[in-house]
Amino acid sequence: MATPITIMKNDELLFKAANIQEAARFLADHLNTTISRCYDPIERSYVYNIPYYVNEDEFCFVTPEKIAANRRKELEETDHHNARRFWLVPSNPEEFDLTGAFSRFDTIHWRRSGNYEKGDIIFIYVSNNVQKVRYKVEVVKGLVLPNEVQYNKMFWKDEEKFKQSKTWNWSRFRLIDQVDTTELSLAHLREHGVKGNIQGPQKVTGVLRDYIMLFFNYDLTKDYYPDEVPESLEEGKRKSVTVNVYERNPFARKQCIDHYGVQCQVCDLNFENLYGEVGKDFIHVHHIVPLHDIQQGYEVKPIQDLIPVCPNCHAMLHRKENGDYLTIEQLRERILNRT
Template sequence: MWLVPANPDEYDLERAFSHFQALDWKRSYNYENGDILFLYVSGSVKKVMYKVEVIDGLVHSNDTVYDQSFWLDTDKYSQAIEGEKTRIRLVDVADKDDLTLPRLRERGLRGNIQGSMKLTGELRDYIMSHFANDVSSVTYPDDLPDLWEGERKTITVNAYERNPIARQQCIDHYGVECQVCRINFEETYGELGRDFIHVHHITPLHKVKEGYVVDPRTDLIPVCPNCHAMLHRKENGKYLTLEGMKERLEV
């Protein structure tokens, strides 16, 4: 596990992760597939905010995942597109005072975070405790395989429902209560259910066009797994709407 600095005055990570499921990062160390990197956002933020997984330690192709519009410093962009890259995917995002620079120093961090550093001991365990294992790997209704004549049928997954940044912004707006049946898992199951909820993308996949940018407040909605599954089923060839679901529950 590594602690890696990211300068928000050079590159807009939040917008980039909202747009891409994976990014190509300048390879400053010999990261290996499966390595976990915790990205420390420097500048005026000064806190660890992103947990990412290395999915390709050394990118050999030329299809580098970079979008110049996310670069705030054009000189740094010119430098970044040169050299070796590591491909990373976003696993989880956190915005907590517990992960600020002073708190990290209390847990064993020495000096400033100016380059990638290996995480060990108490500091590693402390940072890990503030992130989920993998929010983006939560099973959603679209992921559940159908068995058809002994073969597995592949079902398309809506990436917007998995994107940790979009999910978190949606939850920050609505809370973790199901917006259909109103269940709150912490109230029902105690500590086990804290912060557990699915996020549903309201617009059907076939209506999503190229270049579409998701708005977490209007396009996503927190729902429980039961309601989520029903929203992904069709009746007479059509998906039920949120209002339609609510009316059925009232009846």
């Protein structure tokens, strides 16, 4: 099957190629380089939506999603060198409070100690007294320069390291999931391929990668919706960007779903039961008191203050009737009265 590729340069259309060979020839001429050097960045870009940077220019290569998905599957099943890369990276809790940072933010800046690229998956191993893999994150930006980083001293425990950090290059990570299991302890990791101690970033493939992946099942920060969950457990704190946005916290969402499950608490809809595998684990989370009615921060209680609902019921809960929002109980009663 041909792979048509659209080449974008700095968000503007540059060229439409009928296949990857034509795209590589065009890019080689455009950059005055060899064709062989162009295939890998083109493939990684259209498969994983990873930009290719040359000096100050950003190139993106786009193909229909079905073609990209099929190629992605081929790359990962064969451990191709262009497949998404997985890393095992240590974190020292005596230097930086990673748990605290992820309790407030779903994306953080991390020292670029490896050649991380957008789309890479990183398993963070917490050292010292913990000695376990605790977090799975995705690289959302491979290179972040020091002048682009907002330094937050509150999570640093090592004053000297914090001072040094202002000269580092960084990457930006998005939290995907967190676990706490002895199965991901250093002893078990060694049984599956880790050699010695984990003292620096290392790529993981094959048996070790597959073993670690067994214990991560969720994407905590995927598919957020308005008024779901704030970034900090203290809700109601607005921050002005272009418009007012509310901070989000994936941990609160997970605690809510772990308690109630993924069935709508108004109409009882379960997406997996209705749609099959594609609906597995899909649900909105509704904040019982609308966030825009809260002007002062308070400590949100995920089980008392949040509730899983389907998108339709969620939309109805955010519509006013005679100036007031419907409660969960009122909306549920209306549905029951119509059946």
